[in-house]
Amino acid sequence: MHFTKTAEYAIRVLSYLYRHHERSHSVNVLHQELDLPYKYLTKMVTDLVKKGLVNASRGREGGISLAKNADQIRLCDILEAIGEPLEHERCILGFEKCDASNPCALHEQWVRPKELIETMLTTTTLASLIDNKETKL
Numbered sequence: 187m188h189f190t191k192t193a194e195y196a197i198r199v200l201s202y203l204y205r206h207h208e209r210s211h212s213v214n215v216l217h218q219e220l221d222l223p224y225k226y227l228t229k230m231v232t233d234l235v236k237k238g239l240v241n242a243s244r245g246r247e248g249g250i251s252l253a254k255n256a257d258q259i260r261l262c263d264i265l266e267a268i269g270e271p272l273e274h275e276r277c278i279l280g281f282e283k284c285d286a287s288n289p290c291a292l293h294e295q296w297v298r299p300k301e302l303i304e305t306m307l308t309t310t311t312l313a314s315l316i317d318n319k320e321t322k323l
Contacts, residue, residue, distance in 0.1 A: 190270060192268050192270065193264065193265055193270055195220075195222050195226070195227070196234065196268050197261070197264060197315070198222070199222070199227070199230070199231070199234070200234070200239065200252065200256075200264060201312065202216065202220060203250065204252060204312055204313065207251065207252060209249070210243065210247070210248060210249025210251040212248075213228055215249075216250065233267055233268050234267050234268070236267075237266065237267035238253050239254065239263065239264065239267050240252060241253045256313035256316065257311050257313040258311070260309070260311055261306070261307045261308075261311075261312075262307040262308045272308075277290050277293075278292050278296045278300075279291065
């Protein structure tokens with residue numbers, strides 16, 4: 187399983203905001219510090235604001251900051267905020283119809299890994315990612 191670039195960027199932005207929570211940060215600072223495309227970043231931050239994961243304020247003391255505690259933000263929340271919700275029913279081989287009554291060749295082998303991935307996405311918080319000292323973000 188791989189995250190899309192948007193998901194990677196969102197996790198990096200939120201991680202940065204958590205690690206540097208003492209103040210708000212402008213999109214320009216995030217752009218420079220994280221080396222992310224500016225226009226892409228502004229659209230993504232807008233999505234994160236709309237879904238309530240970050241706060242944005244204008245003015246001299248304005249900027250972007252986390253809207254929730256990092257232990258309340260799960261990976262699945264981040265994916266949903268950027269329009270990439272969990273796809274519980276998606277076939278690993280890409281077939282439109284794949285279930286127990288009409289399985290693909292990998293259906294039975296994919297059930298357990300899919301459950302493990304879904305558990306990881308629904309239980310892993312932003313705080314747990316950052317608080318793990320071995321994590322590189």
